[in-house]
Amino acid sequence: MSLQNISDQLLHELGRKIVHGELQPGQSLPKVEDYSEMKGVSRTVVREVLKSLSARRLIESTTKIGTMVCPRSNWQWWDPDVLTWASEMDDKGEFLTRLTEVRLAIEPAAMELAAKNVTEEDIQNIQNCYEQLKASVDNEEKWVKADYNFHHSLIQASHNELLISLIQTLRLALERSRHTTFHAIQQHPAEPFQGPDDEILERHKAVMLAVCERNGALARQKMYELLTRVSQLIMSKDRP
Incomplete structure (x- = not known):
């Protein structure tokens, strides 16, 4: 599987978990190195995925707190992926x-x-x-x-x-x-x-x-x- 496919797969997996409520607003995500080890992917892939989620305003990273899920009111709802993840909920x-x-x-x-x-x-x-x-x-x-x-x-x-x-x-x-x-x-x-x-x-x-x-x-x-x-x-x- 190509690096891009791995990145896309992880992006959709994390995006769905956030939009479907498995990861709640205010909840912290694992550190890059920990998530990299958990998923068996490079840190570069994890950083790229987090960057994409941040662009959709689903997460926010700060030096002191780390990476956290943003409030739903902050999300970029018009993004096609966010809309798709929301429409896939049970x-x-x-x-x-x-x-x-x-x-x-x-x-x-x-x-x-x-x-x-x-x-x-x-x-x-x-x-x-x-x-x-x-x-x-x-x-x-x-x-x-x-x-x-x-x-x-x-x-x-x-x-x-x-x-x-x-x-x-x-x-x-x-x-x-x-x-x-x-x-x-x-x-x-x-x-x-x-x-x-x-x-x-x-x-x-x-x-x-x-x-x-x-x-x-x-x-x-x-x-x-x-x-x-x-x-x-x-x-x-x-x-x-």
């Missing part, structure tokens, strides 16, 4: 709820902007992505990918590079969230929809039509309704 309901709260703060406004800026080329792309979504509702893996692509096509129509980049940063976490909601909606379809497939498609179609018809207020409302439903599904995932 009990990730709280994280997915927080993620949906972020989406509720961003995506309805993004839909209003998309309705304002959408082009004919965007409309064609959005409609194509919706057709792919329709064809995927009976296959979890295909649906997760198609749903991301559909939402991404809507965000792209905003023509705001910051919004587009933010959603791309969240991709892996959003995919894990979609796995959760896919299962939950099978158990808890909402009235007046005939079933989970109908609900999925009708809610997404409502957003698509509002954006493509350039109705900003309606686009904002329909995306808010969709994400509110996502939040309900995440909270219902443990109900029988």
Whole structure:
């Protein structure tokens, strides 16, 4: 195994332990030489891993105290690795709820902007992505990918590079969230929809039509309704 692979493996191992709560804020990490011996790797590898975790603000090293886990409020949550580690927790309901709260703060406004800026080329792309979504509702893996692509096509129509980049940063976490909601909606379809497939498609179609018809207020409302439903599904995932 290459030095880089060893470093990456140790980085993900330590990162997960911190984000998953196995290493608590304020807890001290072993010294470099001790950790090197424990893991059978060079001190250079350990220092590189600690440097990477420090860059993500998960840990902090001082001369007097040593290396300690930082408070959660200090963490660089927008880092893709931190988001991925958080979305991999066995009990990730709280994280997915927080993620949906972020989406509720961003995506309805993004839909209003998309309705304002959408082009004919965007409309064609959005409609194509919706057709792919329709064809995927009976296959979890295909649906997760198609749903991301559909939402991404809507965000792209905003023509705001910051919004587009933010959603791309969240991709892996959003995919894990979609796995959760896919299962939950099978158990808890909402009235007046005939079933989970109908609900999925009708809610997404409502957003698509509002954006493509350039109705900003309606686009904002329909995306808010969709994400509110996502939040309900995440909270219902443990109900029988």
